[in-house]
Amino acid sequence: MKLYIAEKPSLARAIADALPKPHKKQDGYIEVAGGDIVSWCIGHLLEQAEPDSYHDRYKKWNAADLPIVPETWQLKAKTQTRKQLTILKKLIKQADELVNAGDPDREGQLLVDEVIDHAKPTKVKKQNAKRLLVSDLNVGAVKKSLSNLKPNSEFIPLSVSALARARADWLYGMNLTRAYTLAGQKVGFKGVLSVGRVQTPILGLVVRRDLEILNFVPHAFYEVLAHLNPNLDQDINSQTSETFTAKWQPSGACEPYMDDEGRVLHKGLAQNVVSRINDQVGTVLSVDKKQKKQNSPLPYNLSSLQIDAAKAFGMAAKQVLDTCQNLYERHKLITYPRSDNRYLPKDHHKEASQVLAAIKNNQGQEASKVDGANTRLKSKCWNDKKVEAHHGIIPTVKKLQSASLTKDEKCIYQLISRHYLAQFYPEYIYNETQVEIEIAKGKFKTKAKQEVNLGFKVLMGKSELDSEEKLPALIKGQKLLCFKGELIEKQTQPPAHFTDATLLAAMTGIARFVKDPEIKKVLKETDGLGTEATRAGIIELLFKRGFLKRQGKQILATESGIALIQVLPEQVSKPDLTAVWESSLSSIAQKELSYQHFMQPLLQQLSDIIELSKTCDSSAFKSLPEQKPNKKFRRKRKTYKKAS
Template identity: 70%
Template sequence: MKLYIAEKPSLARAIADALPKPQKKQDGFIELANGDCVSWCIGHLLEQAEPDEYDERFKKWRFEHLPIVPEQWQLKPKPKTRKQLTVLKKLIKQATQIVHAGDPDREGQLLVDQVIDQVKLSQAKKQQIQRLLISDLNLNAVKKALNNLRSNREFIPLSVSALARSRADWLFGMNLTRAYTLAGQKAGFGNVLSVGRVQTPILGLVVNRDNEIANFTAKPFYEVLAHLKTQNQQTFTAKWQPSKACEPYQDDEGRVLHRGLAENVVSRITDQPATVSELEQKQKKQQAPLPYNLSALQIDAAKAFSMPAQSVLDICQNLYERHKLITYPRSDNRYLPKDHHREAAGIIAAIAHNNGQPNEACNKADSSKRSKCFNDSKVAAHHAIVPTVKQLRTAALNADEQKVYRLICRQYLAQFYPDYIFNETKVSVMIAGGLFKTTAKQDVSLGFKALMGKTELKDEQTLPPLEKGQQLHCYEAQLVDKMTSPPAHFTDATLLSAMTGISRYVKDSEIKKILKETDGLGTEATRAGIIELLFKRRFLKRQGKSIIATETGQALISALPLALASPDLTAKWEASLSNIAEQQMSYQQFLTPLLDELQQLVEQAKHCDSQVFAQLPKTPPKRRFKRKAKSKAKPA
């Protein structure tokens, strides 16, 4: 009997639909006419055991127990899905051939591997396990995947990497959450102070931004504009570029802080001759942006519709599992395999049929065009999020699903549009020894930009015909008074952007390099959930569209060492986990130094300044603290 194990029931149904009929629905699996079976997990069927399941003493949270490090790691069945785990274990024992059909990512690999490991299979049987990678639940796509099974052995390093991350997160999250909760309790604060490898640096980002805004002092600065005209009375404007001699009067960003200096420039250039000293004119092209991965989609949906990241992910799961209108949504990849191009015409037709984009926009797409997104070398286990060939019979999408679907369709359709072409002119003008510059851009052909809501030609500034050495006249000089402004509070879009581009917030050059090479803080599948968790744990709150830290969030970050409140630790971990997945590092080489670091961090927690928690809400009833402590001590 061949057994297919899917990660979710929806995937199991899609696999069964692509296999021979007739079929019989059994309790927890689908039986085929030839005796083969398709069964499923319901997400994670197993979870890490709690500390008190290793030792009864750990029910009571005490500093002297920390750090708690299991000698033999234990998994336990999740109570709500124990029945399905029992079904799967029985089927695994009966199967002569097993096909692993977890989602095509690190967690999907580990999730099914752990269920299989619950049954003590022979080494020979384990060696024969096959891997089925599905990123599109439509019938033809599933049939194609079924004809391209791979050996599950190829994915063992990926599974080990996920296992290392899972255990490391448990060790850090559980031990440091207990340590800082106990520190808070000493000061009379009664709630759980959750600490996690990813959630805490994200909170640190928000706290640092809030503090930067709170401590910001606005300062005036000055710009000088030269209004110029040609001999034919055609006008344009250029901005003064301060020379090196002006540096003592500028801030770090080159802004002039001394009004007298700017006034002097105004008086010197008014009603003076000017000369075009440099002229650079180029026609440039801009290619369409790549199709979406999850983070890029969440960022654009937040900008366009103010949608929280978790809502976008939930909508995508519906579009993927229920409606089958998009490919696998938890993807970190923005490229497509070359052979996916053969489906372009069918996908564009489906977009038009499903109102994913207007018919006119679909008709203008050239399905024979092959953009840079079609690149086998850039595609790993999963590819970009794109529409499928599925055509809806009715208007089955709700308003939010339609919005997200249209974004995905627009980004895909852009791959079959021409480049955006524009002329860019850079002009340098000398006036009374001072340098003034301006840049102008004129649209030549909108190309894919026509899809992005840009419906007419717009120029930054229209320049008259100019030549190098041409004589001009500065008929007016203008002093512009400005004030420095603080950075903006984070929003859903900018916080997600910060998580994916976290290297911008790191000073250490080596760690910055690591973070540039990884996917930032968290994964595509976890970022939305981590942000929501920080709201749930009342470390963050919303003020309109702004995301700010609560008093509790501020207090926790102030008590933590920089190593926990910055992304540096995550950078090191992600580099190591990638090395494990690529077989350049072993599990033990990763875990051993991590345990040494954990010991040091627990000691720091014991001696932290717990008085920062003294002004926060006092201890709630004791039984409530105990109940919460057990349920919330899990890492994020």
């Protein structure tokens, strides 16, 4: 008997639908023709044991016990899904062949692997286990995946990577939460100060942004515009006048009067330039014309979809993920949504016509735009070398029989459809002209764009160039009249508060918040802070724990969040350390780093941080409201009060 173990019931049903009939639905599994069985997990059936499972003394939180580092790691069955685990253990022992059908990512790999290990199958049975990778729940796609089973042993590094992450999170969160909760108790704080490997640097991003805004002192800066007419004798009020503007470029001699961003701070200097150029003749020094092309955007991965949905519809990251899960599991309209990849296998191009027909039927885009797609085109997204366990999020070939989608589901499906459709539209082509002008020995520049072919941008609904400067035909050496110099006074602006879109963008592009050039270089090559599957949940967790709050679309830190970041050492609240860990976890998955080489320095860093917690200035916690513990800590609430 062959046993398929899916990550969740919806995936199990999809696998069973692609296997021979008749089917018999049993308690916790589906038996298909020929005696093979499809069963399922319900998310993680096993979880890391609590510290008191290792020793009774850990029931009381005590600084002397930290760090708690298990010699032999223990997993415990989750109470609410214990029955399904028992069913799976029995089936694993009965099976002749095992198939890991977890979701196509490192968590999905580990989730099923740990259940198989927990059931203690024979060495031969474990070695011969297969891996089924399903990213599209429609029958045809699942059948294709079933015909391409791989040895599960090929994915051991992926499982080890997920295991390293899970244990690192346990060590980091469990120990540092205890350490800083104990520090807070010294000044009378009641409750739990939760610290996490990824959540705390995210909170740090928000706190530092909020404090930067709070302490921001605006100052004036000045720009000079030259209003120009290419016809020296023409009335500027004439209907045929082709006037335009150019912006002053301060020379090196002006640097003492400028800030670090090259803005002129001395009003008198700018006023002097205005007076010098009024009613003066200028000369065109150069006209640089170039035709530029922009390729269509790649299909979405989860983060890029969450960012665009936040901008377009004001949807929170978790809201987007939940909506995607419905489109994937319930409606089967999109491929696997927790993907971190934006490329597609070349073989998928064969299904383009069917996918486009489904988009048209399901009103994913206007019929005329679908009809305008050219399936003979192949954008750069079709690249087998850049596709790993999963690919970009795209529509499936499934056609809805009726309009059964919610408003959110329609919005997300339309975004995904638009990005897929863009792969069959030509490049956006425009001409860019940059002009440099000299007036009274001062340099002025202007530029303009002219659309040649909208290409894929017809799908976006509007031109991006409506507000661009329009330039008349100009040639090098041409004389121009500066009929007016204009002084523009502006105020420096503080950075904007984070929103769902910008916080997600910060997490995926975390390198720009890092100063160390070596770490920055490493981070540019990784996926950022957190993973596609965890980012939305971590942001929501910070809200639930009272560290973040919403003010309209803005995400702000609470008083508790600010206090925690101010007390923690910078290495805990900045992204450098945990983002490098994410890079290391990816290296484990790629067989470039061992589990031990990841864990050993982590344990040393953890010990160092715990020592710092014993001497930190915890006075910021004195007047804070009590933080509610999450479910993991709730049952130990009484022990918090006893902790010394």
